[in-house]
Amino acid sequence: MKMKFEGVIAFLPTPFTDDGGLDPDGVERQVDFLAAAGVGSIAVAGGVGEFYSLNGQEHADLVHIAVSAADGRVPVVAGVGHSTELAAHIAGRAASAGAAAIMVNPLYFVRPETRGLVAHYREVGAACGLPLIVFSTAGSVYGPDELEQLAAVPEVAALKDEVGDVELFRRCRARLGDRYAWIDGMAEPAALDYAGAGACAMTSGLVNLDPALSLGIWDAARADDADRFGALLQRAAPVLDLRRRKPGYHTTVLKEGMAMLGRSSGRVRLPLMPLEPDERESLQAMLVSASRR
Numbered sequence: 433m434k435m436k437f438e439g440v441i442a443f444l445p446t447p448f449t450d451d452g453g454l455d456p457d458g459v460e461r462q463v464d465f466l467a468a469a470g471v472g473s474i475a476v477a478g479g480v481g482e483f484y485s486l487n488g489q490e491h492a493d494l495v496h497i498a499v500s501a502a503d504g505r506v507p508v509v510a511g512v513g514h515s516t517e518l519a520a521h522i523a524g525r526a527a528s529a530g531a532a533a534i535m536v537n538p539l540y541f542v543r544p545e546t547r548g549l550v551a552h553y554r555e556v557g558a559a560c561g562l563p564l565i566v567f568s569t570a571g572s573v574y575g576p577d578e579l580e581q582l583a584a585v586p587e588v589a590a591l592k593d594e595v596g597d598v599e600l601f602r603r604c605r606a607r608l609g610d611r612y613a614w615i616d617g618m619a620e621p622a623a624l625d626y627a628g629a630g631a632c633a634m635t636s637g638l639v640n641l642d643p644a645l646s647l648g649i650w651d652a653a654r655a656d657d658a659d660r661f662g663a664l665l666q667r668a669a670p671v672l673d674l675r676r677r678k679p680g681y682h683t684t685v686l687k688e689g690m691a692m693l694g695r696s697s698g699r700v701r702l703p704l705m706p707l708e709p710d711e712r713e714s715l716q717a718m719l720v721s722a723s724r725r
Contacts, residue, residue: 438632444474448701450697474506491526510526512535520560531562576606591614596618692719
């Protein structure tokens, strides 16, 4: 597999226009901003990208626009999901558009047995021929046994761990070693622990608002510089806390922050909701404070 998973993987919130459609200009601006900031790669159509709300044409357009805007500076990862047939179709289109890797989003309403998961990944891999990222999260937790079986699929290349169980992460890495690239999917707050456990990359949504802060946190984690890591994480805490305040704010805070910085409309699609007025004022104050540092 050609892509190297390293550094900060920026998860892009999908910009929408005021009337709710895909915003190509917003996608281009944000991808250019992230690429220029020095992220390791950019992921589109993930959770903060409201993957579940995109129709097939929007997904294809999003990947195409992101790859074009990245212009070879950074690789673009595309999230896929839904049923096996649909996920494979979407992955094939993403590959044709120039995606460098595919993140297989968790299944919902069903938790198949492991041999079904292996077949799922095998069909997605065959359809795109790209490195596949296994996405381990609550409700879809992959342990050493499952990862060992998934390793039989040639395209499977990496694990994004959003479970938060660092000891399980260590056990998986001890069993599979270099067969996988190991990614901290818990973002900035857990970066020091995951880097210490062997993670080669960190996912981030916060990077869309303050790339230097997210990149600095990951650098400190990789250097095992606990003091610097703690100081930088403290700076990130207000926005991270606001993102945890209500369900859906994980995405909403990023999108409204991007709007305040002049890079998108800030609109989210239902069932997500916008920030309350007082929360919007708080976010604006946080961004102003960050700009003065």
